[in-house]
Amino acid sequence: MMICGRGIEKLRWxxxxxxxxxxxxxxLLRFMRLIQIQMSKSAIDVPPKGGFNFDLCRRNEMLFxxxxxxxxxxxxxxxxxxxxxxxxxxxxxxxHSSFSIFxxxxxxxxxxxxxxxxxxxxxxxxxxxxxxxxxxxxCCGAGTAADTEAVTDxxxxxxxLHRYHSGRESRVVTALTLLKSHLFxxxxxxQAALVLGGxxxxxxxxxxxxxxxxxxxxxxxxxxxxxxxxxxxFESKYREDLTRDEGIKIVSEAICSGIFNDLxxxxxxxxxxxxxxxxxxxxxxxxxxxxTYISSKGFSFSKQIEVLSTKVTPLKEKVVVIDGGDAMEx
Amino acid sequence: MNSIDSTPAKNSLLSSEIGSERTxxxxxxxxxxxxxxxxxxxxxxxxxxxxxxxTLRYKSVERLKSIGKHSLLGASGEISDxxxxxxxxxxxxxxxxxxxxxxxxxxxxxxxxxxxxxYNRRNKFxxxWNSLVLGGxxxxxxxLGTVSMIGVHFxxxxxxxxxxxxxxxPILRDxxxxxxxxxxxxxxxxxxxxxxxxRDRSAINKLQIAxxxxxxxxxxxxxxxxxxxxxxxxxxxxxxxEGSW
Numbered sequence: 001m002m003i004c005g006r007g008i009e010k011l012r013w014x015x016x017x018x019x020x021x022x023x024x025x026x027x028l029l030r031f032m033r034l035i036q037i038q039m040s041k042s043a044i045d046v047p048p049k050g051g052f053n054f055d056l057c058r059r060n061e062m063l064f065x066x067x068x069x070x071x072x073x074x075x076x077x078x079x080x081x082x083x084x085x086x087x088x089x090x091x092x093x094x095x096h097s098s099f100s101i102f103x104x105x106x107x108x109x110x111x112x113x114x115x116x117x118x119x120x121x122x123x124x125x126x127x128x129x130x131x132x133x134x135x136x137x138x139c140c141g142a143g144t145a146a147d148t149e150a151v152t153d154x155x156x157x158x159x160x161l162h163r164y165h166s167g168r169e170s171r172v173v174t175a176l177t178l179l180k181s182h183l184f185x186x187x188x189x190x191q192a193a194l195v196l197g198g199x200x201x202x203x204x205x206x207x208x209x210x211x212x213x214x215x216x217x218x219x220x221x222x223x224x225x226x227x228x229x230x231x232x233x234f235e236s237k238y239r240e241d242l243t244r245d246e247g248i249k250i251v252s253e254a255i256c257s258g259i260f261n262d263l264x265x266x267x268x269x270x271x272x273x274x275x276x277x278x279x280x281x282x283x284x285x286x287x288x289x290x291x292t293y294i295s296s297k298g299f300s301f302s303k304q305i306e307v308l309s310t311k312v313t314p315l316k317e318k319v320v321v322i323d324g325g326d327a328m329e330x
Numbered sequence: 331m332n333s334i335d336s337t338p339a340k341n342s343l344l345s346s347e348i349g350s351e352r353t354x355x356x357x358x359x360x361x362x363x364x365x366x367x368x369x370x371x372x373x374x375x376x377x378x379x380x381x382x383x384x385t386l387r388y389k390s391v392e393r394l395k396s397i398g399k400h401s402l403l404g405a406s407g408e409i410s411d412x413x414x415x416x417x418x419x420x421x422x423x424x425x426x427x428x429x430x431x432x433x434x435x436x437x438x439x440x441x442x443x444x445x446x447x448x449y450n451r452r453n454k455f456x457x458x459w460n461s462l463v464l465g466g467x468x469x470x471x472x473x474l475g476t477v478s479m480i481g482v483h484f485x486x487x488x489x490x491x492x493x494x495x496x497x498x499x500p501i502l503r504d505x506x507x508x509x510x511x512x513x514x515x516x517x518x519x520x521x522x523x524x525x526x527x528x529r530d531r532s533a534i535n536k537l538q539i540a541x542x543x544x545x546x547x548x549x550x551x552x553x554x555x556x557x558x559x560x561x562x563x564x565x566x567x568x569x570x571x572e573g574s575w
Binding site (some may be wrong): 084 | 496499501503528568
């Protein structure tokens, strides 16, 4: 199409041999654009404006009422606990009759059991529920296993990026705010109940985060199906002036209480001790449920099966095993 | 088991039967009862609260009563049903006394009677909405048992009802042992009641402890436990981050 400029001329050339008037041409242009818009409307869905779209949640509820069973998901059916220990030292100063308080050796101890359930079945008898967030922050997760893993991984990456950007050690309240805003945004549909603990420049912190996004700051906390059993131990045994070893003992007792008194928790005890500048991840710190009867003969085929030949290949020759290595770090 | 249904049931089918009186939900409820065996007999503890839904309506409800010469009964759940049970047991003990044969009903017999009553009521869809703890000593034999509102009954060294099952039994499983002295047993019970006071919303800080031995039954005067709220972390939870919560 050849259009000779705008202007006062009412005659435009479409082609050398065709001439239409300006208003007809403009009408044609608008008509074409209208058709294009109509076609695009049916092909592309306009995205909803702002917020999170909960339409599928309404559909799921409707289906559930009609009797359609949702697929079962793996839960970490659980006991998770956290405890802050701060050794207080009082010094009485003779001259000025005053006393000062020193905090020696303070930090946070997190504990968890290791059973993951799928309805009535134990699907993982030694899973890891204490997740890495930052070198100085760890998080225990109860609820839907996928949700706790995904949410802690996501916030861990966000913290890492923030560390690169700011050049400073991550703070526990940062992780707390990132987690709670994410969980609140999803209105409780992300079923992750977390116990977040760590030591940063401001001191040791322990927080609980509920699936709907509310948080608590506490000296001792428990979550999960075994939380009542563990809380009964904490309420009777916790006191402010604890040493690191006393703290580990109380946390182990609380988790054992959950393991033996709650059906959703079981197997072993994991402990993570975080102090200023140092952390210790004690995987399977206690194994109170050992396999009691193990056949010393090992496995043997039944007598009806004839063993024709035996060949033993030690795999150590074929495969290089990397020893140690902190699986938790990046 | 003794959950309080705050919304009235939409039971158009059942309410259409004229004159039908079935227990559908409890109104005035008591919270947990804990019982343990110790060296000389049985010790039971219960607080004195009667909740009307989520209000604490009555604060002097005695939920531990002695039955005959040899037994002690503690109940959680609907208080009016507990009073009905006491009337049944009164009649039972009276008839037993009238025989005047030198025998008296011991805790095992009373426990069995209660089990039958609770189970039969449940079969008629008209349960007595209680969880009962029954303890006693007869002829040197200590007995501690429990009956729930649907008739589940068993006998053990330590029992608890309601929230006590979740909060007190883990402690008792760890720390109970044979031949506890009276002081140790009271300390253990108080430890459990303190945890319940902290973590059960319908518990109040006014409790009674009842003791039964071969010789006597004593139900103590009401008293309260010492609690500690002075953790430094409670004082200023947002110390590390101003403005957060």
